Every structure is written in structure tokens, then in C-alpha cells.
Amino acid sequence: MRVRFAPSPTGVLHIGGARTALYNWLLAHRHGGAFVLRIEDTDRERSTPENVEQILDALRWLELDWDEGPLSQAERAPAHTAAIEQLLSAGHAYEDEGAVRLRVPDDGETVIQDLIRGEIATPNQAIQDFVVRRSDGSALYNLAVAVDDRDMGITHVVRGEDHISNTPRQVMILRALGEEPPVYAHLPLLHGPDGKKLSKRHGAASVQELRASGYLPEAVRNYIALLGWGYDESTTFFTTDELIDRFDLSRVSKNPAVFDEQKLRWMNGRYLRGLPVEELKSRLERLTGRELPTEAVEISQDKMQTLADFWPLAGFLVERRDFDDRAWSKVMRDGAAERLRAAREALEQADAFDVETVEQALRGVVERFDAKPKDVFQPVRVAIAGTTVSPGIFESVAALGRQETLARIDSALLKASGG
């Protein structure tokens, strides 16, 4: 089996493109075949080297490595020209005002056995003799695709449904060249949760955005594998090896699949919790570009859905933040300063500063004031974190350490006293 991914570098890699790449990659791995990368850069105006680099970068991040390529379609112009010459000399094409047209039979139909959509028959009458070479000598898109698929020995073309309408023309070109066309499989459209075609409105639409939002490539692979494919009714989590073992085009649906970023977030959270702390730490360090204390990572792991959640949640363990006005005015009232002062004393006097002693100290204050736990914990939280969100309060205080905790509480007390 030889499959290919053939992006046009006219923009970034979108989720639909990533799914196409993944499915092809899975097939190549499952069947011991080759995954070929071809860059369809014949639109010289809209294809840029930056876009090519972004696409390659997105594929590398997804860990979808290719076995051959990247080949440039534009650089294959001589092969396209030779194929057109062959069509002309065999009488399958003719010149028309400088352009070259393929001769389409007047009757009969062109039938494609699509592995996902079944038989697609197009009456030849519906297709006029179409241009394969412009009068400036350049080949048309369908000609280039057909010739490249032939020359690269592609056995299975797996691509988005938007290419169905091109397929009969590509098949006609291949047959006129004396070739048997490859097997085709057209993947279903992607919709957002509102049932409309997937677009920017639905959140992160490109692989680069997913990466910047702190998703893990293995979670993204798992989630996008399920956009149109399922192994059974109930299994949601698949390692990449399991995907390779189980992925099968016969289980790809022809109905539109729904990309729901909330589900991806949830799934990503599950993947995050499964990472060894050291691994999570190094991924967070790569994303934030900072060195992070292991403890900060450890106590945040259960509370994050994406890597990007870390900094708002636990950044205060790395650097001091200003007090958030809203959190301050919500929490620092009705005697909160007094309870905070008592918490400071209890923390200063604690014999040790591990999670348990911190908990004992703070619960002691709760009892002494006959207060609700949150009436003590929230002022401490705002004092150390600046906001009302943080990992567990005892864990956070212990991770911050005695000296820094006391210093931050002092600043809060100073502010509370109008200083």
C-alpha cells in the first residue's frame, strides 16, 4: 500500500487536513506501506515557503512522519508536460486555441468504487472535454494530481470529500494514459457542534492553534482519529499503536463528523493525568519557556485540561503576581484580615512546613474562629496566589514554602490595612 498526503500550502494545516494525514499515516503503518508527502504548490501566488514550513512543522508536532518527500508538485512540471504529450500523440487529447483538452467519451459513465461512499457513477455526458494544459503551457490541477499519483505509485487515495467532484476527471486522465486508477476513499466533512461546516468560529481550527492551546499531540491524534471513524460503540481511548492495529477504512462513516473542542479538552485532561510528572514538567517547560518546580507541576496535574491551564492556575508558585481586584474585594472583607493574620501566625509557628502541618495549622485557625473553612482558606489563597484559583490550598502553601508564604501574607495584610 502506498498512500499520500497532498496539502496545498496556501494556508496553515487545519484539523480536517490533520485528520487526512493521520488516516493515511495509520494505513501506511498498519499495512507496512509507505506514506508519501507531496506539496501541491502549483498555485504560485498563494503557495509560500512559510506555509510549507508551517505544515511540515504541524505534521512533525503530530508525529506523523513521512517515508518519502516532501515532493514539490511544481517541480514536476516536466513530467506533467510529458504526460500531456503522450495524451496528444495517442489522440486522447487535442489542441484548442493553444490549450489542450482531454477527449471525454460522449456516452457511458465513469464509475468510482469509493471505499467509504460506495459506487459513484458520473455520466460522461455531464463532463465536457476539459482543459489539461493552459495556453501558457502550464498543466491543470487534475492533470498534475493524476500524473503525480501515477508516478508515485499511489495505491490508495484517501482525502477529503471536497475532492469527490475532481475524481472522475482524474480517473479519465489516468485511463487515457493507460493506467488503472488507484482506489479512492473520500472522508466525511467536519462540522462544528452547531452542525455548520467547521471554521474558526468553532475555536481552534489549525494544528498550530491546538499546539499553542496546550493540547498534547497524542491526545489530538486520538481525538481526530474519532472524527468519522470508530472501532466499536464504546471505546474512546486508543494509544497510537492501538489505532494502527484497528484503523480501517471500512469503519469510516460517510456522515459529517463533529469536532467539539470541549471533548478534546476533556480527553486531553485525561492524557495529562496519565503522564509521569517529569514528562509533564518538561512539556510545560517547553510551552512556557521557563523552568518549573516539580512540586508545582505535581499539585496542578489533576486540575488542568491543557498545558496552557498551568500558568493561570499555578504561575504564582513560580513568580509573584499582583492581587486581582475582583478576587480581593470578594474575599478580603468581613474580618478576613483578622483571620489572615491568625493564619500567618499559625503558619509561622508550625513545626514543619509540609502539606500535613500546613493543613493542621490552617484548620486550627478555622476552629479558633468558629469559621467556615473557606473564610480562612480564601484569604490565604488570595494572599499567595493573587486570585481565588489555585491548586489545593495546603499543597500550594507547602509548595511555596514558609518564607515566601509569610512575605506574601504580609503584603496582603499591609494592603488590607490601607498601606
Ligand code: GLU
Ligand atoms: N491539495 C489538495 C488539498 O489540499 C489535496 C489533493 C488530493 O488529496 O488529491 O485539498
